[in-house]
Amino acid sequence: MAILRMLSRSETPLGVQAIARALGIVPSTCLHILRALVAEEMLMVDPATKRYALASGVVALARGMLRNDPFSNLAQPVLDRLAAEYGTTAIGVEAAGLDHIVVLAIARPSQALRLQVDVGSRYPALISATGRCVAAFGGHSWLEMERRFHTLRWEDPPSLDQWRADVHATQQSGYAVDEGRYIAGVTVIAAPVMLRGRVSHSIVVVGVSEQLRRQGLTDIGTVLRREAADLSQRLQDL
Numbered sequence: 001m002a003i004l005r006m007l008s009r010s011e012t013p014l015g016v017q018a019i020a021r022a023l024g025i026v027p028s029t030c031l032h033i034l035r036a037l038v039a040e041e042m043l044m045v046d047p048a049t050k051r052y053a054l055a056s057g058v059v060a061l062a063r064g065m066l067r068n069d070p071f072s073n074l075a076q077p078v079l080d081r082l083a084a085e086y087g088t089t090a091i092g093v094e095a096a097g098l099d100h101i102v103v104l105a106i107a108r109p110s111q112a113l114r115l116q117v118d119v120g121s122r123y124p125a126l127i128s129a130t131g132r133c134v135a136a137f138g139g140h141s142w143l144e145m146e147r148r149f150h151t152l153r154w155e156d157p158p159s160l161d162q163w164r165a166d167v168h169a170t171q172q173s174g175y176a177v178d179e180g181r182y183i184a185g186v187t188v189i190a191a192p193v194m195l196r197g198r199v200s201h202s203i204v205v206v207g208v209s210e211q212l213r214r215q216g217l218t219d220i221g222t223v224l225r226r227e228a229a230d231l232s233q234r235l236q237d238l
Helices: 002-009 016-023 027-037 056-067 069-084 128-137 142-149 160-173 209-215 219-238
Strands: 043-046 051-054 090-093 100-107 122-124 177-180 186-195 198-208
Touching: 002 016, 002 043, 016 027, 027 043, 027 051, 027 186, 069 090, 069 100, 069 128, 069 177, 069 198, 069 219, 100 128, 122 128, 128 160, 128 177, 128 186, 128 198, 142 160, 160 177, 186 209, 186 219, 198 209, 198 219, 209 219
Parallel strands: none
Antiparallel strands: 043 051, 090 100, 090 198, 100 122, 177 186, 186 198
């Protein structure tokens, strides 16, 4: 898994030595694992360069997981409805832990803002509106969250005090809004899906800031909060 995760983050294929060195694996052991992953069609290798990259088997594996993932199945109709209603991209993400959020489901209307996001995309857990939901409802220590906050990359970074105020506002309202902080000119609105008292997922609307302001950020946030609460209950009833 460490090899697959590393290659998923790499922008270019990697050789045995680079992988072994980064993961602290004996090169001969690393080569054996790589060959096994190639045989299972999880990786492909360039015969000329001897460099490895993810292969289509990873996609097939992910699709199989998503077909059986309760959140993805329950959230997709909700996201389709939100995307059609607001003319924006709607996303469902897994938001457990402080490392990453992972996109599990997505809906786009015909005239949506085209974002570089797809199922399987990963982002820092505390970034943007979903990050505020993770901070507000994840039960994590402020000390650890503040340490991670300073590693985040925003187009218009909030101060730590402003971010903390935003997190407290999220606790009060039940949804979070990021107006152009993460991506200039883009507003992200998110509401937490709760499981056993903590955020496990989030549903998100992403669109051009001016467009979403015209539609009403509070109105959209209220709808997201209601839909997220309904998803929370349905997941707990499974």
